[in-house]
Amino acid sequence: METEIRQEQLQEMLSDPQxxxxxxxxxxxQYGEALYWHIRRIVVSHDDAEDALQETCIKIFHHIxxxxxxxxxxxxxxxxxxxxxxxxxxxxxxLFQSIDSLGNTLTNRLEAETPMDSNATEVLFQKxxxxxxxxxxxxxxxxxxxxxxxxxxxxxxxxxxxTLKTNYHFAQEKVKxxxxxxxx
Amino acid sequence: MKExxxxxxxxxxxxSGEYVSQLISRSTEQAIGESRKAQRRPIRQWMAAAAVSVxxxxxxxxxxxxxxDDETIASAETAISPIDQFxxxxxxxxAQMLAYYEIEEIPEYE
Numbered sequence: 001m002e003t004e005i006r007q008e009q010l011q012e013m014l015s016d017p018q019x020x021x022x023x024x025x026x027x028x029x030q031y032g033e034a035l036y037w038h039i040r041r042i043v044v045s046h047d048d049a050e051d052a053l054q055e056t057c058i059k060i061f062h063h064i065x066x067x068x069x070x071x072x073x074x075x076x077x078x079x080x081x082x083x084x085x086x087x088x089x090x091x092x093x094x095l096f097q098s099i100d101s102l103g104n105t106l107t108n109r110l111e112a113e114t115p116m117d118s119n120a121t122e123v124l125f126q127k128x129x130x131x132x133x134x135x136x137x138x139x140x141x142x143x144x145x146x147x148x149x150x151x152x153x154x155x156x157x158x159x160x161x162x163t164l165k166t167n168y169h170f171a172q173e174k175v176k177x178x179x180x181x182x183x184x
Numbered sequence: 185m186k187e188x189x190x191x192x193x194x195x196x197x198x199x200s201g202e203y204v205s206q207l208i209s210r211s212t213e214q215a216i217g218e219s220r221k222a223q224r225r226p227i228r229q230w231m232a233a234a235a236v237s238v239x240x241x242x243x244x245x246x247x248x249x250x251x252x253d254d255e256t257i258a259s260a261e262t263a264i265s266p267i268d269q270f271x272x273x274x275x276x277x278x279a280q281m282l283a284y285y286e287i288e289e290i291p292e293y294e
Contacts, residue, residue: 032208057215122196
């Protein structure tokens, strides 16, 4: 099993121009898959996730010098990935259309991406998540799937911690309600 | 509702680990490549600017050279030769005399 490199060590390598490329490769090896799934949960489609991941990699490496190491490295890379995923969704909206209106499109995409023999309960859970407003869904994903603290989520989404706590509670209630309504 | 508690973090769609790691490795190398390209870009821009300047200067030089040549030819063409000056200074009678001269009248041939 490969040993996980500590964030401080990675940070040190990334801040050294001689070791930057090596550090970046290690960073992506360690967090790339988690970033891919974080993006995928937002954009749903694999193709969009691929595009957003590529942009995320480019942005991370390009702006690595600007990272001052004040917050956690993972928080910083998740912020970039989240923004790129939302940008990918925004590209699919028409003029003046909000990304929240993409709910039905994303549900259709979920059905298209899901194999026929997939677990119906898992599909229903994802459909319930897609009924949430995008920002709420992103915050929910970060808390539920990535198990991040509210402080970290606040840094990534730029929202207030208390607002996030309330939103998470409402999101849970909404998901439960949707599931109840859609299960006989 | 109990079965929903058992879902955990499972997703209804899956991608093979190998495929995802290949995608990550491709994206990582692309990002590094893009950055290297961006670093080389200013040098290339400088070289391109220098090449354009050289071509422009060469073009200007050739144009100037040719213009100067044309001017020399033109000035040579417009210059009045001493013979013309002499002929212009003759009266009609003198010119007529010159036209109907006898070879013996020319001192050198005497």
